[in-house]
Amino acid sequence: MTSFFIPWGLIASLAIAATGIAYRVVIWLSRSVDDRATCPPASVRVAALVTGTFGSLFGPRMPRMLAAFGLDVLVQRKLWQRDRLRWLAHMAIFVGFGGLFLVHALHGVVTEKLWPGYCSTVNPWLWLRDLLGLLAVAGLALTEVRRRFSRSLLPAPKPRDLVFVALVAAILATGFLLTAAKIISAPDFERMVATYSNLSAEEQQPLKVYWQTEYGMVFPASAPDAALLKTGEEVHESACASCHSRPQSAFVSYPLSRLLRAVAVPLAAANASVVLFNLHVLLCLLGIAYLPFGRALHIFAAPTSLVAAAGAATPATVNAVARRSLALDACVRCGLCDERCSVAALWALFDNPLVLPASKLDGVRRLSAEKLIDANELATLAQGAYACTECGRCTRDCPVGLDLDDLWTALKARLASCGQPTPAARVKTASASQWADRLAASSGTNGAVARAGRLTDAPRIFSHCVQCQTCTNVCPVVAESFGPGGVDATPQRVMNLLRLGMTELALGSRMVWNCTTCYQCQEHCPAGIRVTDVLYDLRNQAYAQMSALAAIDSPAKGDAL
Amino acid sequence: MKFALFVGCKIPALVPQYERAARAVLGRLGVELIDLNFGCCGYPSRHLRLDAYLALACRNLAKASARHLDVLTLCQCCYGSLRYALHLLRHEPGVRVAVAQDLAKDDLNLSETTTVRHLLDLLARDVGFDRIRAKVVRDQHRLRLAAHYGCHALRPSDVVDLDNNPHAPTVFEDLIRATGAAAIDWPRRLDCCGAPLAESNPALSARLREVKLADARAAGADTMCTACPFCEAQLSPAAKDAGLSTLLYPQVLGLALGIAPAKLGLC
């Protein structure tokens, strides 16, 4: 049975898929999260890719790449190590659907070559198809159930790619339905008998009886004549059995066919099996065409990422840039990173999902696609980036082996070049007195900035300071800060600014941000002043107020108060 | 002796041998370790926002207190961070109320009887020097160790409780001597290693490290002995150039107890 859509539909969908994938490869080689200024041009990246690929494929790293393919792509070792339930679900889909693809869809180029006697309606292929299909369906169901019942308080990653899920489900569904329809399809029976046998009409009658009784076929005429059964069996044995195992082996499709029996005649009249077949093929072709899009891309991108990472040269070459872009597409949004993130609790506090790795990665993708245009969005992404403590759990636990650590590092560099540097770096862009002016000017305009001040508001905290200089004497930062570029105010001077009511001058001082929080000052202070805690508090206030300001323009180096 | 082990973030990422060695040693000394699903201790967040730091720190404390366990940290920054959170909870009513509300959103609550210990103080006080010495089978007399106390377990002394006197602590040297190794007295032993500035001010961070290492070397040490992954990660890259090596205390103790070097993360 050939489909209406073959060959042109296949050619079209393959073309779309190829174009789509090629386009994505171009994206990996041209876009990046990296800082525009330091990013190598596309020509360099292409050249590096070519040499890198050849070097990896024919070099000492090849065994590692093979191992990665076997262990991480085929057996999905990383997922097995991280989360057994997810592994089970994904493996079921992978083996089920992948198996169907290889054994069933590609039967012409795979199965028939290996087993020359291949016939799709004979066992083991008959029950194998249903088994693989069922496996895939079970996997999908398990995914949905797990998601529904997981007690995670984290926000869901971007809305799941329903198109992808729907396509896969539809392909499976139409596959089962198709087989079910064929089991009860009298027109198909007629066609098959005409094509593959030279039975006469009299010989066909017992065969029909046999098939109606034993093989679930439905004929418009009424009850079969049981007397012809034995003869029918003999005819069947000689004419059909070699290519037709019992349809009951199709343990999903056969029960399905029983359900459809009541409408078998209208289905036959509507050419249901032909329609379903073409629908099935159409969906498969759509699936092929969809490969470069949405979730489907992970089928290509994830294995590429895993193998590329295994073959990566150290120290990192220019290809690291491409691998970062590849990682953005290889992310399957499984959300495991979010669950393991050590600062996950902050997303609710900051009301900022970009604290969480999966959402942050999405933000990175938008940034690298130059889609983040809003200063507000950039600030939100920056907040997420700097809340990250670089604990590495997301990287260790990513089942697709994405080097998230590396991605976050690149993100921070990019943010710095976009006017969203780390707080400590931002302070250096202006002198303390410049900051004092700026913050004083802005404090009235942004009421949403929460005052973190708990200590510096209370005079009893600092009023006992007698400026004895002990804190300065024991401060290692002052001790090792030489020359004019060093610290602009000693701890003692900072305390004095508080006593003078000039806190805003302290907020931008280098001392506040260069403090190593060693607590020597606080431990030595003869007046029992909590010097380090005050410096921390000033940092918190400065962070809150500076974040509220727009991106700083060109840096003004200053060091004196 | 049963504790919820708080491994923190730095150790798995950068200094995994610390955890290996600590587990090996504590197992040998009869300390039971329970693994709970801890998050970040909050230390890196404290310099951004106090409420963020408390949200993270208190969640860990709540998890431990739900299981009626005290927390044992390996990292000194984790120790200081969790203890300061406890300190604020105990002494600032406003903080206690705000934290309780925040934790309730995740169905957590916090009993203030949980306490936080560090490996060194546990070994010195709960296990005890006699017990340690009794189990030493391989005297480490060839080692000349400069104890690097770090900052956040020593100070501020109204929050942490590593040693009696933060100005003249002896606990680390006593623990070193219990293994038979020599503990060198060196002037800068209580100074900061510079780790907190490694990203924001690398030059200053390196300078602080440099003077410490030079000082230890001049005092006659051949090895820096640390008990915090930040200190270890900060000192070890530059130690060789200063003519020193670095060892984490549980590695030294493990060797003395006769545990195989491979189990201590030593090759």
Next chain:
Amino acid sequence: MSDAYDVAVIGAGLAGMAAAVLAGNRGLRTVQIGNAGALLFSSGMFDLMGVHPVEVLRSWSDPWAAMAAVAHDIPDHPYAKLTAVALREAFFEIWHALDAVGLAYNQPGDCNIEVVTSLGTIKNTYCLPQTMATGATALAERTPTLLVDFEGLREYSARGIAATVASLWPGLRTLRLAYPPVGVAGETYAAHIARSLELTENRAQLVELIRPHLKEARAVGLPAVLGLSRTAVIASGMSRDLGMPVFEIPTMPTSVPGLRLKDALERAVAARHVRRIVQSRVTGVTANADTFELCLDAGRSTTPSVRAKNLVLATGRFMGGGLVADRNAIKEPLMNLHVAQPASRAAWHSTDLLDAKGHAVNRAGLEVDEHFRPRDAARKTVHPRLFAIGAILGHQDWTRMKCGAGVAIGSAAAAVTTLERDLDRTRRG
């Protein structure tokens, strides 16, 4: 700890530290509470008895004779309750304790010593860091000396010293060095110079900066910057390299010698297994039948309270909070002990700030019996196991009389001797 300590010392100035060291030496289980902040203001020099009477600014070279004169002239002065023998022994004990932790002071002897200060004045003192004693010798012998100062080091001018002391000590030359680190906004700090000199290469650099300027000098005087620790090693090394004595001149508080002293005493106390509670204050004391219960500031301590059989108050004067003054009276805040003070507020101060007699308020303080136990207004001992030592005592003006260390160490020794004897008696009986 559930067991009561033998003695609790409140206060970690020189008196409190001396009490803790002496108690530790006698094997007493001791707890000491307090921030050793006062020591940071120390010049590093120990005065036994320097000036009496203060009205005529008579300076004594024999402190023991001065002590006897004071005891005779001011019957309520703490020295009237001490013997020279006991005080000498106490000084030696403290001197040994410091020596054992590496802080070298010159051996206490029979005479006071004169040193030049950073103000160019001459100060009379009894026991001082070895590195300063070398300077006293140079002064005594009028050795031609090169005085060195550092660019950016405030409150220290070699030229100022040389000019002020020129009539007494001719032959002084000066040198200003731009020695790194010159740090914050062009300023440098003695403590940081001291730290940097602990490294050999920095010392060598400094020596080479000084060497070309020695000329006919036969000694080199520096501000007190020869290391926060290892001072003796640093001084002797530099002396050897320059071929002549290198000495330190005491600087304005808060100074390096103060930091050294604090560090040394903390280590001495730690070595004697004294339990230290540093950044916390005692908020209340309850006297029970056999013990005192001290409540600690809950917000600043990991320990809520301690118990001890004996209590030594070494809480100092106004700055440390040992005495508190309101507009009417001076009080002792912890146990409301009787404070000897002028009859009226008006009599606290002389109208002349620089009155040679000093101000009566500085002589206010606790009155004690011969064992240094506080007495009430009726001159009755308040409690047999409560002691008061150091600057909190009345009838002495230690800054003018130059008897601070002597009063601190002497009263500490007397208190510890008494309480040890009483503890022994209780144990045996």
